[in-house]
Amino acid sequence: MDKKTEQKKVFLEIVQQLRQLIKMEKIQAGEKLPSERVLSERLGVGRSSVREALRSLELLGLIETRHGGGTFLASTHKHQLVEILSMFILEDEKSKKDVELTRQIHEMEAIRVISCTEILRTLPVWDSFFVKLEIEGTINCRDILRELLITTGNRLSLKIWFQLAAYDGDRLNRNSTEDEKLMIQTMLKSMQLGYEKEALKAYEQWMSTVQSI
Amino acid sequence: MDKKTEQKKVFLEIVQQLRQLIKMEKIQAGEKLPSERVLSERLGVGRSSVREALRSLELLGLIETRHGGGTFLASTHKHQLVEILSMFILEDEKSKKDVELTRQIHEMEAIRVISCTEILRTLPVWDSFFVKLEIEGTINCRDILRELLITTGNRLSLKIWFQLAAYDGDRLNRNSTEDEKLMIQTMLKSMQLGYEKEALKAYEQWMSTVQSI
DNA sequence: TCAAAAAAGTGGTCTGACCACTTTTTAACG
DNA sequence: CGTTAAAAAGTGGTCAGACCACTTTTTTGA
Structure with missing residues (x-):
């Protein structure tokens, strides 16, 4: 079972792995995540795939990225769930x-x-x-x-x-x-x-x- | 004004442009979107940037992608959103x-x-x-x-x-x-x-x- | 006519490169 | 020695090209 679910959506697995990483490393809100290049190496995938996952999470407001600075775990109140949904629903x-x-x-x-x-x-x-x-x-x-x-x-x-x-x-x-x-x-x-x-x-x-x- | 809002988040603009394109072309639920390569050319950005935007929308369940088939406007909101959000927010x-x-x-x-x-x-x-x-x-x-x-x-x-x-x-x-x-x-x-x-x-x-x- | 084969189209992924910006390190100066 | 400016390293942003796997369309040939 779950063939369709597992064989596809590799970038979704990266999202999962990112979450696991956050838990394992006990990264708190506002703290820094590993760089895209490091994540790419640690997860054994290309940087572009990592970025696709990160950009998805950014759209949801789950992470924040600062050009040249790094990627940071966002605090809960910054989640853009409603904003995004309203963008499409409204x-x-x-x-x-x-x-x-x-x-x-x-x-x-x-x-x-x-x-x-x-x-x-x-x-x-x-x-x-x-x-x-x-x-x-x-x-x-x-x-x-x-x-x-x-x-x-x-x-x-x-x-x-x-x-x-x-x-x-x-x-x-x-x-x-x-x-x-x-x-x-x-x-x-x-x-x-x-x-x-x-x-x-x-x-x-x-x-x-x-x-x- | 809005310096911070506009100078950053180029890929977010792509998301907006995609929405605009969907409206302009009157693409209905279940219908096909232009290919990534075509979008890349039409929007004047790299394919990887287009993909980052598309992957974000896919995570939200707003579009569906079929390997080798194309990208389609989702008929109904899928459970992806729920799963992801429950992972981080709930x-x-x-x-x-x-x-x-x-x-x-x-x-x-x-x-x-x-x-x-x-x-x-x-x-x-x-x-x-x-x-x-x-x-x-x-x-x-x-x-x-x-x-x-x-x-x-x-x-x-x-x-x-x-x-x-x-x-x-x-x-x-x-x-x-x-x-x-x-x-x-x-x-x-x-x-x-x-x-x-x-x-x-x-x-x-x-x-x-x-x-x- | 129709089925198989070839071609074209498309998403999935990786690599490398370059830029812009930030952070850290180093070097120079007082 | 401390301060500051310059250099280096680190990091995200973007693009181009390549190759693969899969699907769709077209062509071919029996």
């Missing part, structure tokens, strides 16, 4: 409505999670938004939403949100209007008090306003 | 948890949307699940969840879900146990009746069961 999916809806799915979930979690909904950062709204009278819409996502602690959801939010462009990355002020305040206040439903309602009102901009 | 427990949570975010949203939409929650497909459960006593977990996502009509959410569901692998793609039967039935029934809250509650119970498998 590009095909022309429906802007879906992008917006999906973005809002993540935002609403964040509101739910924060509203239901004592520690999260009582964070001082929410008060800082209030202060900013009072003093300056306005606030960056994207900043609030991003803070929501960050607070939940779900880094994957945050990464997806970043990609989706990038498509909305300037419509999201702007200062709130006077009309939005009350909705945002209501949303934040409800969230702080743990009123999930009210927070979501205010959010939806806010978003329907944003939509018409 | 070793971290936090990441696994995030993947599961994010997947559930999309599933719960689907349940909400369907429960609140007359046309969706009264679809005959839900009854078919009931029948299947009655007759065979079991049902594929993944099938139900996929149907939920498909029904909502948000194709982007569906695509993201597909990717996330792939990580859970066999834990999701299996037949339901006897214990799960009641929860699934409750979830579906509540959904059909428009009882959003009850449906979600049953779903969460179900998922907590799945988690222990």
